Amino acid sequence: FNASDLQHQADDYERFDYPGRYKRDEVGIPFTRTRLTALRHDARIAEVEGDDVRLQPGLSFNLVEHPRADLNIHWRVASVRHEGAQFTSLQEEAAGAEQGTRYTQKALLVPGRIEWRPEAPPKPRIDGPHMATVVGPEGEEIFCDEWGRVKVSFPWDRESRDNEYSSCWVRVSQGWAGGGWGAMAIPRIGQDVVIQYVNADPDQPMITGRTYCGNQRPPYELPKHRTRMTIKSKTHKGQGFNELRFEDELGQEEVFIHAQRDLNAKINHDESHTVGNDRTLSTGRDSSTCIARDATLSTGRDRRDHVRQDCFTDIDRNLVHTIGNACSETIGSDHHLSIGRDQTLIIEGTQTLEARTAQRLLTPSYMLQGTERIHIRGPAGKIILDADGITLEAPNIRFKGNVTYHPPVQAQVEAIEAAIREGTPLIEECPFAGEDDA
Known part of the structure; x- marks a missing residue:
């Protein structure tokens, strides 16, 4: 290199050794410092050759009377290499035998003021x-x-x-x-x-x-279940397991989930399920569903609910039933209906009420109104209210208590009063006798 080439050289070099022999930086700092000292141990060294056996690695001495004054300092022996030769009796006539036994040593010295460390051996x-x-x-x-x-x-x-x-x-x-x-x-x-x-x-x-x-x-016998992929655990200190399994056999494809105890799912937004065929849900004990807002259930055909014991429904506001065809209810025992205010029943056709034993109606005020006709029938008579008036028909009619009347019904009133005084049945000929009882 010439002088111009040296001007473009880097003035700072580093030795990069990866990986370092440490895991934490706080430990690596002193370790790296020691390695750096080892790398710099040959920055200033001296090589000597001689036969003074007193030189031993680790010992130090002061050099004196050297022609170069700057070398007359304290030195430490870093290494010594010994070489020697001694000829046997068979080799005494060989070339160089006249030199006899010889010994030399080569030593590596470092200044004593420098901390000298050897390079780390390969790990x-x-x-x-x-x-x-x-x-x-x-x-x-x-x-x-x-x-x-x-x-x-x-x-x-x-x-x-x-x-x-x-x-x-x-x-x-x-x-x-x-x-x-x-x-x-x-x-x-x-x-x-x-x-x-x-x-x-x-x-x-x-x-x-x-x-x-x-x-x-393996969790399943192989190669019998070679199409089965699974993530299967084992209960800690028990015999159960949790599992997520995939079956890829043609015609038997399946995703199987097994929870040894609880199965919890948390969904922060929407959840959607689509079942192409049947769906069966079996719960061994209780089931609870809490819906914060609306719920919609649509069934394409029939729906059957079977409650083996009691059924309770609490509705805080309104209940609306819309039935497109007939409605049939069968109650095996009593039926109690309690209404806080009014009840309105509108029937487009005919209403039939049949009480096999008795019917009792208790109210402070009762109004029975027929826009065309009211017909009350009993075992021995009937009362008909229509546009022509009131018709009472019975074998005997008895009145107890006072009777208030308005004209012009004098003859009938006299007969009624006489029957009341004498305590005898009221017998009058009905002008409608012989007509249809309808």
């Missing part, structure tokens, strides 16, 4: 995955820390006791991981796992997979 590497078994305390099924890490036991570890002291905490790779969200499935004690090492570092193992083998069998 061991582990390439490729290892198999291990998840372990933990006796009596536990799941053993982890706050990060979801677990303990493992390697098959080549002959001193492992298959407990919580068999290894360090080992990280577990999940299918989805984020800050407070993601997927989580903690490997359980006894599961076989696949372990790989981050950057081949033996101090950074990580579980990257899990596998079935030995007594760790």
Whole structure:
């Protein structure tokens, strides 16, 4: 290089070594400082050659009477290389044998005022995955820390006791991981796992997979159920399970959900279900539905509700029934109807009321009105009210109490009063005798 080329060189260089041999910055700072010192140990060194056996690595001495005054300082021995030769009796006549036994040494010196550290030796590497078994305390099924890490036991570890002291905490790779969200499935004690090492570092193992083998069998028999995909758990210290299963066999496609205990769903907005064929809902005990606003139920054909005991309906405001055809009610026992105010009953045709035993009507005021005719019939007579007047027809008519009348009915009144005085039946000929009783 010439002078102009050197002007364009960088004046600050760094040595970048990845990965560092630490996990936290507060630990890495002093460690990096030590490595930097080791890298700078050859910034000023001296090489010497001689045969003074007193030179030993780590010892220091003061150099004096050297022609260069700047080298007459305190030096420390960093390394010594020894070389020597001694000929055997068979080699005494060989070339160079006349030199006899010889010894030389080459030493590397550093100034004593400089802190000298050797470079760190290469760290061991582990390439490729290892198999291990998840372990933990006796009596536990799941053993982890706050990060979801677990303990493992390697098959080549002959001193492992298959407990919580068999290894360090080992990280577990999940299918989805984020800050407070993601997927989580903690490997359980006894599961076989696949372990790989981050950057081949033996101090950074990580579980990257899990596998079935030995007594760790798949949830369903294979290859019989090879079309079945499932996420199936196991109850902690129990025999139950939760499961989400997919069946992809042609003609048997199915999505199956099993909750060992409770199933809870929270939907912040809309929910929609579409069923192409039948739908069956079976509840072992109680069922409760709370709807904040309106509810609509539309049935294309028939609907049947069967309540085996009591049925209660509370309506805070109005109830409207619209029936397009006939309505039939059958009540096996009593029927009680309580109305807070008025009742209006409008019938376009004929109303028939039949009481097999008796009918009682109790009210402060009762009005019976027929716009054309009122016909009251009993076992021995009838009363007819129509446009022609009032017709009473019976074998005997008896009056008790005072009778008030208005003219011109003198003859009939006299007969009625006589019957009242004598206590005899009132017998008068009806002018309508012989006509139709209708």
